[in-house]
Amino acid sequence: MSAESTPEPGIPGEAGTPDQAGGAGTRHRAKGRRRKPRGRNKGLLIAAWTAAGIVVLGGTGAGYVYFKLNGNIKSVDIDQALGTDRPTKVDNGSENILVLGSDTRSGDNKKLGGGTDDGSARSDTAMIIHVYEGHKKASVVSIPRDTLIDRPECTDAQGVTHDAATEVMFNSAYTTGGAACAVKTVESVTGVRMDHYLEVDFSGFQQLIDELGGVEVTTTKDIKDPDSHLNLKAGTHQLDGEQALALVRTRHGVGDGSDLGRIQLQQAFVKALVQQVKKVGLFTGGTKLYDLADTATKAVTTDSDLGSLNSLMSFANGLKSISPSDMTMVTMPVRYDPANPNRVLVQEKKAQQVWTALKNDQPIPKTATEGTATGEAAGVVTSS
Structure with a gap:
């Protein structure tokens, strides 16, 4: 998903959907890197709100249910891997969460992601969710996987150090060194400290939507996209997990066929997803939602601070007041690479407006996304 939505009513002056493809500016590569597996689209990063399913425990007590769900959660010690050479943590009540969608080529994901069951993984969807002080509003910044950046040296969760690389695709960071290198790269590109990390894979996303x-x-x-097998007529649809996965992966069915167009679809879907979570009433608890909680806790990988049921429940509960109308969705300001139309370059000055706003817990200015590349898929999908 690329460019963005119009200013949300809750945050005056926030960025709207960029309406021009391409923008002037010097050719400067951002930091970090990535390579692009053609035809392998991303697993949608289910925004932090889907983790909300775990609140089904409510007051039902611990025992087997608690330990079962707690044992489902996988976590990565990002802080240990990255050490102290990181942007300063801002202590103003706001939070920044890096959410990734991964297409691990093993287990149930083999048939969904394609390729061989080699255990490899790619991250082709990335969003920074900034939750403002008070946890009533949020801004979501999508980072195109095709962005050429300078990837910093990083150490993965196993302690292996990976060399820096220049002018590589953004999503190469995850492929190279997993979650820790992805976080390191995002922090290098943005200068913004990531407080938390959430990752969802293909099969987990599909199952969550079904639940x-x-x-x-x-x-x-x-x-209509033969690659993702998506075929939807104009109108209102109740998408099941398979259709939802196809929607967030499609890039040839709408717009100019770019990753930027897909980002727009993903952003629209995230808003619809948040609306569905509200409708189902995940925060009201109830044992009938146990299956959803079981699926959610199996689907996510978190940073170690969120790596327990109690922590994840508390985190999700803190987001329950954020509705779709309280979310502003933008894409990191980019322009098409004149040397390769399948790649994009960071528009540094405009991007800096975004990162400065997040650091200061302020709305993203509309000027930050004006005149940036969009992908031409805005408004194709809306929440009903």
Whole structure:
């Protein structure tokens, strides 16, 4: 998903959807790197709100249920891997969460991600979720996987150090060194400290949508993509897990066929997903939601601070007041690479406006995304 939505009513002056493809500016590569597996789209990073399913425990007590769900959660010690050479942590009540979608080529993900069951993984969807002080509003910044950056040297969770690389694709960071290198790269590119990390894979995303009972979206145009097997007529649809996964992976069914266009679809879907979570009432508890909690805790990988059921429950509960109308969605300001139309370059000055706003817990200015590349898929999918 690329460019963005119009200013949300809750945050005056926030960025809207960029409406021009390309922008002037010097050719400067951002930091970090990535390579691009063609045809392998991303697993949608289910925004932090999907972790909300774990609150089903409510007051039902610990025992087997607690330990079962707690044992499902996988975590990575990001702080240990990255050490102290990181942006300063801002202590103003706001939080920054890096959410990734991964397409691990093993287990149930083999048939969904394609390729061989070699255990490899790619991260082709990345979003920084900034939760403002008071946890009533949020801004979401998507980072295109095709962005050429300078990837910093990083140490993965196993203690292996990986060399820096220049002018590589953003999503190469995850492929190279997993979660720790992905966080290191994002912090290097943005100068913003990531407080938390959440990752969701293909099969987990699909199962979560099914457990939620599907997600309702409205398409303003027909979407037909033989690669993702998505075929939707213009109108309102209740997407099941398979269809939702196809929607967030499609890039040839709408717009200009770029990753930027897909980002726009993903952002629209995230809003619809948050709306569905509200409708289902995950925060009200109830044992009937145990299956959802079981699926959610199996689907996510977190940083070690969120790596327990109690921590994840507390975190999710703190986001429950954020509705779709309280979210502003933008894409990191980029322009098409004149040397390769399949790659994009960071528009440094405009991007800096975004990162400065997040650091200061301020709305993202509209000027930050004006005149940036968009992917031409805005408004194709809306929450119903």
